Amino acid sequence: MHIEGLTIRSRLNEDLLQQIAQITAGSYYNATTEQDLQAIYHNLDPQLVIKPEKTEVTSLFAGVGILILLIGGSVTRVFSRLP
Numbered sequence: 001m002h003i004e005g006l007t008i009r010s011r012l013n014e015d016l017l018q019q020i021a022q023i024t025a026g027s028y029y030n031a032t033t034e035q036d037l038q039a040i041y042h043n044l045d046p047q048l049v050i051k052p053e054k055t056e057v058t059s060l061f062a063g064v065g066i067l068i069l070l071i072g073g074s075v076t077r078v079f080s081r082l083p
Contacts, residue, residue, distance in 0.1 A: 021028035031037035
């Protein structure tokens with residue numbers, strides 16, 4: 001690659017990229033020319049994939065518990081000052 005007058009040499013690990021594509025249910029393409037790249041872009045099918053994911057809610061319950069304790073302590077303090 002030539003970037004801002006500098007020549008940068010790089011080599012892709014195609015075997016690793018193919019393994020990643022296989023594990024992630026994706027596809028690996030090797031475009032050596034601009035025509036190959038254009039053909040790949042035309043064959044791509046963009047789609048939005050939504051997957052359900054578990055969420056940890058322990059911190060939410062802990063926060064609500066602390067809030068209840070603070071409110072309870074405040075109410076107890078107010079009522080203990082009443083005659």
